[in-house]
Amino acid sequence: MDQQITGITTECPECAGEVPFDRPPLAGQVIPCPGCAAELEVVGLNPIRVDLAPEVEEDWGE
């Protein structure tokens, strides 16, 4: 294998900007987009894909 692990990036589905990773991400990891601050969840690793993380709405039944 001749894998280059320098500069791992993927594309933000929200702003189409480049989202860099310091290290290979884990599935389910949530990272903020540096471009639009959207919360992105890692949904695929090979290739790396991210999707908008569902916004957690706290519903306390009120």
Ligand SMILES: [Zn+2]
């Ligand atoms: Zn973005």
